[in-house]
Amino acid sequence: MLKFELKLLFQGLANKLAIAIFLISGGLAIYFGAQGYQAIKVDQLKSEAMFAKEVEYVKKREAFPEAGSLAYYAFSPTQWQLSPWSALFVGQSQDNYVAMKVRALALQGQIYNREINNPNQQKAGRLDLGFVLIYLLPILIGTLCVTLLADERHEGRWRMLLSLSQGGISLLWRRLVLRLVFTVGLILLFFITSALLLSLPLDGVFFWFIIASIIYAMIWFVIAGIIIGAGKSSVFSSLAFVSTWLVVTILVPGSIHLYLNHAYANNSAVEAALEQRLVMNNGWDQDKQATLDQFLADYPQYQNTSKLGEAFDWKWYYAQQHMSDLAVANEWNEYKTNQQQRTALLDTLSVLSPSLFFQHKFNQVANTDSGSYLAYLASIEAYHQHIREFFYPYLFTDKAFTPDAVDDFPKFETPQQVNQFSFVTLFIVLLLLCPAIFWVNKYMKRLTVD
Amino acid sequence: MSNIMHVFSHEINTKKRSAGLKTLFVIMQVLLLVSLLTGWSQYERTSVMQQQTQALVEQQWAEQPDRHPHRVAHFGHFTFRPPGALSFFDVGVSNFLGNSIFIEAHRQNSANFANDYDAATLLRFSELSVANILLVIWPLLLIAFAFNTVSAERQFGTLRQLLAIGVSLRHVIIGKGLGYLALTLAFLSPIFIATLILIGVSSIELTADVLLRVGLLAILYLLYCVFWIVVVLLISSIVKEPKHVLASLISCWFVLTILMPRMVADYAATADPILKRNDLELAVKLETKKVGDSHNPNDPHFNSFKEGVLKEYGVNTVEELPINYRGLVMAEGERISAEIFANFYQQEQDKLKRQQARISAFYWINPYMLARDLSMALARSDAWHFYDFELQSEAHRYARTQKLNEIHTNHIELAHDRDQKASSEFWQDFDKFEYQAPNLAQSLAPFSQIWPVLALLVVVLTSLLLSSFVSRRVYAHA
Numbered sequence A: 001m002l003k004f005e006l007k008l009l010f011q012g013l014a015n016k017l018a019i020a021i022f023l024i025s026g027g028l029a030i031y032f033g034a035q036g037y038q039a040i041k042v043d044q045l046k047s048e049a050m051f052a053k054e055v056e057y058v059k060k061r062e063a064f065p066e067a068g069s070l071a072y073y074a075f076s077p078t079q080w081q082l083s084p085w086s087a088l089f090v091g092q093s094q095d096n097y098v099a100m101k102v103r104a105l106a107l108q109g110q111i112y113n114r115e116i117n118n119p120n121q122q123k124a125g126r127l128d129l130g131f132v133l134i135y136l137l138p139i140l141i142g143t144l145c146v147t148l149l150a151d152e153r154h155e156g157r158w159r160m161l162l163s164l165s166q167g168g169i170s171l172l173w174r175r176l177v178l179r180l181v182f183t184v185g186l187i188l189l190f191f192i193t194s195a196l197l198l199s200l201p202l203d204g205v206f207f208w209f210i211i212a213s214i215i216y217a218m219i220w221f222v223i224a225g226i227i228i229g230a231g232k233s234s235v236f237s238s239l240a241f242v243s244t245w246l247v248v249t250i251l252v253p254g255s256i257h258l259y260l261n262h263a264y265a266n267n268s269a270v271e272a273a274l275e276q277r278l279v280m281n282n283g284w285d286q287d288k289q290a291t292l293d294q295f296l297a298d299y300p301q302y303q304n305t306s307k308l309g310e311a312f313d314w315k316w317y318y319a320q321q322h323m324s325d326l327a328v329a330n331e332w333n334e335y336k337t338n339q340q341q342r343t344a345l346l347d348t349l350s351v352l353s354p355s356l357f358f359q360h361k362f363n364q365v366a367n368t369d370s371g372s373y374l375a376y377l378a379s380i381e382a383y384h385q386h387i388r389e390f391f392y393p394y395l396f397t398d399k400a401f402t403p404d405a406v407d408d409f410p411k412f413e414t415p416q417q418v419n420q421f422s423f424v425t426l427f428i429v430l431l432l433l434c435p436a437i438f439w440v441n442k443y444m445k446r447l448t449v450d
Numbered sequence B: 001m002s003n004i005m006h007v008f009s010h011e012i013n014t015k016k017r018s019a020g021l022k023t024l025f026v027i028m029q030v031l032l033l034v035s036l037l038t039g040w041s042q043y044e045r046t047s048v049m050q051q052q053t054q055a056l057v058e059q060q061w062a063e064q065p066d067r068h069p070h071r072v073a074h075f076g077h078f079t080f081r082p083p084g085a086l087s088f089f090d091v092g093v094s095n096f097l098g099n100s101i102f103i104e105a106h107r108q109n110s111a112n113f114a115n116d117y118d119a120a121t122l123l124r125f126s127e128l129s130v131a132n133i134l135l136v137i138w139p140l141l142l143i144a145f146a147f148n149t150v151s152a153e154r155q156f157g158t159l160r161q162l163l164a165i166g167v168s169l170r171h172v173i174i175g176k177g178l179g180y181l182a183l184t185l186a187f188l189s190p191i192f193i194a195t196l197i198l199i200g201v202s203s204i205e206l207t208a209d210v211l212l213r214v215g216l217l218a219i220l221y222l223l224y225c226v227f228w229i230v231v232v233l234l235i236s237s238i239v240k241e242p243k244h245v246l247a248s249l250i251s252c253w254f255v256l257t258i259l260m261p262r263m264v265a266d267y268a269a270t271a272d273p274i275l276k277r278n279d280l281e282l283a284v285k286l287e288t289k290k291v292g293d294s295h296n297p298n299d300p301h302f303n304s305f306k307e308g309v310l311k312e313y314g315v316n317t318v319e320e321l322p323i324n325y326r327g328l329v330m331a332e333g334e335r336i337s338a339e340i341f342a343n344f345y346q347q348e349q350d351k352l353k354r355q356q357a358r359i360s361a362f363y364w365i366n367p368y369m370l371a372r373d374l375s376m377a378l379a380r381s382d383a384w385h386f387y388d389f390e391l392q393s394e395a396h397r398y399a400r401t402q403k404l405n406e407i408h409t410n411h412i413e414l415a416h417d418r419d420q421k422a423s424s425e426f427w428q429d430f431d432k433f434e435y436q437a438p439n440l441a442q443s444l445a446p447f448s449q450i451w452p453v454l455a456l457l458v459v460v461l462t463s464l465l466l467s468s469f470v471s472r473r474v475y476a477h478a
Helices: A001-010 A013-060 A069-074 A121-123 A129-145 A149-154 A158-163 A168-198 A203-230 A234-263 A268-285 A288-298 A314-327 A329-352 A356-367 A372-398 A405-410 A423-449 B002-017 B019-060 B069-075 B130-146 B151-155 B158-164 B169-201 B208-238 B241-270 B277-289 B301-313 B325-360 B367-378 B383-411 B424-429 B442-448 B452-465 B468-477
Strands: B075-078 B100-103 B110-111
Touching: A001 A168, A013 A168, A013 A405, A013 B277, A069 A314, A069 A372, A069 B002, A121 B241, A129 A168, A129 A203, A129 A234, A129 A356, A129 B241, A149 A168, A149 A203, A149 A234, A158 A168, A168 A203, A168 A423, A203 A234, A203 A356, A203 A372, A234 A329, A234 A356, A234 B019, A234 B130, A234 B241, A268 A314, A268 A329, A268 B019, A268 B069, A268 B100, A288 A314, A288 B301, A314 A329, A314 A372, A314 B452, A329 A356, A329 A372, A372 B002, B002 B019, B002 B169, B019 B075, B019 B130, B019 B169, B019 B424, B069 B383, B075 B383, B100 B383, B110 B383, B130 B169, B130 B208, B130 B241, B151 B158, B151 B241, B158 B169, B169 B208, B169 B468, B208 B241, B208 B367, B208 B442, B208 B452, B208 B468, B241 B325, B241 B367, B277 B325, B277 B468, B301 B325, B325 B367, B325 B383, B367 B442, B367 B452, B383 B442, B452 B468
Parallel strands: none
Antiparallel strands: B075 B100, B100 B110
16 A cells, blocks of 8 residues: 555655756755855955964064054954854854954944855855755645646545545545655655764754744645645646745845835944044044043053154044044944844744745744844954953053063854754744644545545 | 638637636736836936035045145045946846945945845845836736637637638638737836826936837837747647646746846856855055065065156256155055056956856747847846946046046145145045946847847747647647
8 A cells, every 4th residue: 555655645746856956066066055155265264363373473573563553453363153054054154254354443444344145146146055944845745736636536545535434535534644754754864964064063953943944844734635625636736735835935135125124224333434524534623632531431450651742643543443433333323223133023923924924934043044144244343352252451551562472362253153943933933834734634525425 | 811810809808708817907007007116216316316416525635725735635536437328128137236436546446335234135126126026927827818828729629610611721820829929018008108298307318319218118118028929829839738828938938037048147146156256355555565565665666667757857856855755655555456456356357248248049949038138238227237336336446546646746745745735726626426328239249249149049939839730730739
């Protein structure tokens, strides 16, 4: 019986083709993802190594530079901490600046820098495992399932199957479950292959991704079940399934994007950058001591620093840089808040489409979504502060700047981003699915009358 | 001829009667209009913002007080990228690219402030622009409308009747083809008329160039739709059962519009990887140091440069020069680093061209990709237009910086160089950044050889459709 059913599963050009395309796409996706991830790691490690070399060089220099001059040239590397999961769910990781360099000058002149990206690749949408699971898997499920009943009817076997004790609806269910099991097998195959290739730890995240993928697949089995239950022709069923796919994967996310782009159009980053440049440069033509005094109000521990003379003084230079950042703090915060609100709204709106919901969740758990990038920017901002404050004692007090002091230069350290996942969400989705499955069953029962 | 017209009007009437198709048609029209209007409002907003901000930075430049020219060189300037005039029709890759570049001495900065927030989650199929709806969604609807046009007639035996009363199969197919062409025209016309109206009421200059682009877009999309009509009729004719026709057509659509484009893009990008920003900056830095380090007193390049200058003016030391030697060194350093950057930039452009060549190899089997790329080029929203902006911006940066170095050389004394200032009058005399949008020929230059592919493909497929091979198959099944 099972052997016969399995044979049926692999029969027919459409099924064979769909399975082959799915497997090839999955393989390519893992390959492209691993390549991209590798390139990111190389970029980050190289930046760090180059910086370490520069530090060694500086320490050995005969004429050891003064603190202000060194701070000017110290472009310190940072890294967007990405786990190997970002190879499978690439999110923003391949396009954003993952190894930004930052120095003690105003943050506003640096934080908006972008990676050189490949816009054609971005527009095409990339092939990662996330794409294969979220967008291709439904098509495979549709191909395998949606004409099950219609084909039997078309061949005139349905009436006969109904009369069998193991036939009819229960046969239909068995076939659906067999296909679900087969799909789960493919999902496991992809994840186990990826785990071996990328040495993914077999932890909660690993099981979360597998269970989430299975639940997502079940959603599409339910959709297929509903369409089967409608008892229409195979042509109608196929069209209904493709239309559903189109709405869920393209039209709903596309519309949400149009809406979000419109609602959160915001120019505050450009305004911040323009204003900061003006404030910083005007500082050269204004009362320098006044600027320094303003700065000292923020950093009272340097209150006793000597007054500025006629000559150029690095301590004024860095005070001025910091004050220009502060001058646009409002715009900068507005920009960040705007992005955060946008992400929050996307969290809510993503329930409108299961594909969008799971795509968003997958990217979030893999820490490759825009929210994670914002967190990276926040850690750069914090690191920038460490760098500035590392130099301040050498600029504002008599503390001598020596080659040994360079050893204390702060390193960019963020706690490895934890992949935040929750089985509760998945459980809720599963709970919602249960009544749907019962309903599909009841709905299908109508068909027993042929 | 009358047979063709008969089949044609019959086909149209059948489609008109179907309530489902009518509803879909209307929904799609609404969707098109909504995306056109949102695209347009984004275009207007971006366009106004870019113009205003460009004017603002020009004003900020001119309002600078007396300053040392090298301070002005680091005050810098911004160049803003105006959106392509038809980017509201096809937004292309604009959203993935930065809108403005900060230009200053010694450094080639990245184009910042892009519109790609959440793209990795929301834009896996690109934006819901008019172009994307026409390129991706309309073919699927055409398939739904037309897949059973020949096969169902055959299934119900009406095809045999038609042939029996002496209507030739070719006439049946031409009639049906014209029917779907009419449907396509009905689908495309409103959106193109709306596009023309928007151009009329908006700030877009109504030039022959723009109108020609709209006309070419209309022809492009019509040809693209004809391609799909021919494919649908062809498969509908040679495959026996309607459900298999549908399955083949949907597979075809899926592979051509969803799967292949992203695989090819990833393959091209992996085969000729471009340098990341850190690598490019490092390469420029190392190469510049190799040629000449102006900070190094024993640098051979700058030593011979100095000798050359001293000889030219017939003096022994830089202090005796009638001009400021430091300005000259700045200018020479700028020349070297800009040249090196230009070389690397060209290398990267060559890689991108190789990527493009890999992608265009697939145009022959995938007209979707060709139509997509031509449409972006016509809308001035493809990557090449962005690179053109980058080049114009870099040229402007170089000219601006060198002009400042010239002021430094001629109007600042070498002694106590840093303590001097040049008069603010100098800043009034700089050219504004005015982006020169490429004309039609420049826009289409990357496609000069390749654009006839689509027309050729349509001709080949149409002749195949009307060939005796297909007729024989249809007769055999009828």
